Amino acid sequence: MSFWLVKSDPETYSWFDLVRDGSTVWDGVRNYQARNNLRLMTAGDKVLVYHSNFEKSVFGIAEVNREFFQDPTTDDSNWVAVSLRYSESFNVPVSLQQMKSNEILQNIGLIKQSRLSVMPLTVEEYEEIVRLGNSKG
DNA sequence: GCCAACGTTGGC
DNA sequence: GCCAACGTTGGC
DSSP: OOEEEEEEOTTTSOHHHHHHHSEEEEOOOOOHHHHHHHHHOOTTOEEEEEEOTTSOEEEEEEEEEEEEEEOTTOSOTTOEEEEEEEEEEEEEEEEHHHHHTOGGGTTOHHHHSTTOSEEEEOHHHHHHHHHHHHSOO
16 A cells, blocks of 8 residues: 645645545646656555645545546546545644654655645655644644 | 746747 | 746745
């Protein structure tokens, strides 16, 4: 099993939309590096969902429930989508600032390469973010 | 709203 | 194949 972090502009599609919908097609990715990561996802992989822009926090955990397929929003076969299923919401969202000041998380793509929208996490990084998200208040 | 970082495009 | 110009993203 692998671990990932995906970014979304909450005005386009937010974590709360995923909570409501139960699952969604993660489409519209138009960056080769992000696309390559989508192609590496396998069913059951854990995916943290981050809001860019004004919220800048990880809100919870989703799971890959359908591996990559042609992005339905384009006929261009370069681009793929996956389907994600809601898994669990954090007690407290984990902010970008918290992650930046955490030693374990110094090398995550979110900090190192702020424009990449789909990135892998190590198990240590994944578990640290989940730990922060499930801590009390 | 500004700007840094980065990706893409196109002229040569 | 290089690189300048341009567009987009996202943090501040």
